[in-house]
Amino acid sequence: MDTTPVTAPGNDILVAEEVTKVFPGVIANDAVNLNVRRGEIHCLLGENGAGKTTLADILYGVYRPDDGRVLLNGEPLDLHSPRDAIEAGIGMVHQHFELVPPMSVIENVVIGTGAKQWLDLSEARRRLEEFFADYDVEIDPDAEVGRLSVGEQQWVEIFKTLYFGVEILILDEPTAVLTPQGVDELFRILRQMRDEGLTIILITHKLREVIALSDRVTVLRRGEVVGTVNTADVEQRDLARMMVGRDVLMQADKAQHDTGEVVLKIDDIHLASDTGRGSLKGLSLDVRGGEILGIAGVSGNGQNALFDAVVGVRHPEQGTIRIADADTTHAPPHKVALQGVASVPGDRIAQGLMMDFSVKENLILGNQRARRFARAGVLNRAEIDRFADESIEHFEIKTPSASQTTSTLSGGNLQKIIMARELSGEPRLIIVHQPTRGLDIAASEYVRRRLIEERDRGVAVLLMSEDLDEIFQLSDRIAVIYDGRIDYVAEPEATSLEEIGLYMAGVVEAAGAAP
């Protein structure tokens, strides 16, 4: 009998030794060492682009390391594909869901399992029901996965991984899509699973989660391991320093000041989406000049539809949208832009940029017809170059030149291109969706500072974000969007993370809460 206590040092289950992985132009993992002990919750902490996902993908057989090796229970493990990892008892839930949306929960679970060719779902159904009962989760096994909420989809992801009977579970940023209560719930269950003997590797860039959950944490920065520490021995501040490489200001400065006229007024708009999820069902709000209205909410509750309605990409079936004095309910995007509306979409690659174009072309995208850049339909190259150089300097865009192909830039610099372009027209309304998603701390700080500057200039800012810390930090007022409506608006001082979380989950019906 093995009598070693399960978390004793030396009881390493999974080890990465000097693992190196190079992608064209970046060293995603640079001689990384990681040791995970049996039965612990081990966090991998690091900023965006630090190489967390790459390391996990190597442990899961998605990538083969260029150098170094992986050991399982002391034996070298040669992984050629996820199949090999699964057979070795390693499972992974990816940052972006790997689900088949038109299929049912059970069908998603049985893909890739079992040897029987005749499709037999009864065994999976029994285990699924048992699992959901064990952990108090309520999901219909026959529901179509694409129609579940993101929180429920997360459970399907976790269960379908555990269904393989794995000993090690890797979770890549599982909390990004959850409400604060959803996170608590997940963590409670992860602790329960650990106590039952599962080894868990949890990837995150949120310090609070590391402290709340993990036994040990390994910090990555720019592809290198900064160190591994016992969570009990450190505080958030120490981890932040390890992660960023310097002391971090955890707070953006924001002076009090007066707000002006109502710039954006949305009255009772309805907008149905194709899938039925994310429709607007009678949403109203207004934003004044000089204020930031932050909209909190779990993704899929109508944020995309709201963004599209304001910028004129889709038009509501009912209700009105007014910008200053103009009714823009049915105006096309370029007419809306003429009203002084700048927009930074949530999906910058799909909606904000032409990735194969040069940086300077992207900097004038949408303004190419402006007097300044074109005469009689012919582009004025000299003026475009001047404007591009100005913007690159002003917004600190890191690019070898203005003619560089945009797709080669990092996420933070892509966001800066959009910000530079959108702010160049001196807008009176800025609508931003997930402005710092995927950005590192420095780039995020920069974007937030710019938004506050614009607000101080008297611009109305509509901020939609799933990062509650960001919402609390920037907003003058906070609204919660749930199921296509906004029924709760409060000033940050007058509310709390918990309260916002309850509205985000739709647990609380607004009972005259709006001021």
Place this chain on the structure above:
Amino acid sequence: MEDFFTYSVILGIFVATVKIATPLLIAATGELVAESSGILNLSLEGTMTIGAFTGFLVANETGSLWLGLLGAAAGGAALGLLMAVMTATVKVNQVVAGLALNILGLGGAFFWYRSVYDEGGAVALPTVDRFETVAVPLLSEIPALGEVFFDQHWLTYFAVVMVPLTFVFLYRTKYGLELRSIGHNPEACDMRGVGIISRQYTAVIYGGVMAGLGGAFLSLSEAGQFFPDIIAGRGWIALAIVIFGNWRASWILVGSLLFGFLEATQLSLQAQDVNLPYQLLLALPFILTIAALVFNRSRSRVPLALTIPYHRGER
């Protein structure tokens, strides 16, 4: 005009409907399986032509129609294999690969035919003895129905049996579930250790075999000979039928019969010199397909990753 609606004419139209529907149904159920794995094989027209030819060639050389069918299956499989190599392994754009193979199939069959049978000068077209129809005992005695459904070719019975079999394969076996999953989200399957390439090969080669057999129906059951435009657009109609049927085997059967009926009616109208614009009937399959697309918009079952090549670990 009154003459047109006689019992025998109408019965004739229904008998012809089932005949015309047969190659469409065989090719379309095969294409359904291929598309379920996420690969759109636009080369059906060319693949059916190759099948019609290799089927004819083998039957003519060996004197056995059954060996001819094997030859047709092999010809279709060869083109399917090429398609699979280009799309599943090399990951060429599927539309480009399909169109290229289509031309290869059409041109290749013609070229091969000429090099085997054309000794210069006008010779009589070579022929084979066609498959006879096979009457099902008793059932074929039923008035009207018997003649329409139970006195047909082996390949017709095969086509009909393949409809429920295709359904069972796609929806009741694990292989079928995984195939459909690949068509919707190959990455999700790869991350669960499901072999993608092998399944796509299977599906696309199977689709090629079926297209080849569909083509052989025309050369071995209908015409008894081969000529270069023997398929005459049926490959494209089969592709349209998969869309019309919203990627469901049962509706693909309905679509094949419907399109067969339109064609049979059109032929009958022309044969009897009825003064109706038969061009309209020729265009109807495509108009109906577009209508079905619009009608099914919100409940479309199109494989979500259709035509999108998958590379592991690419962003």
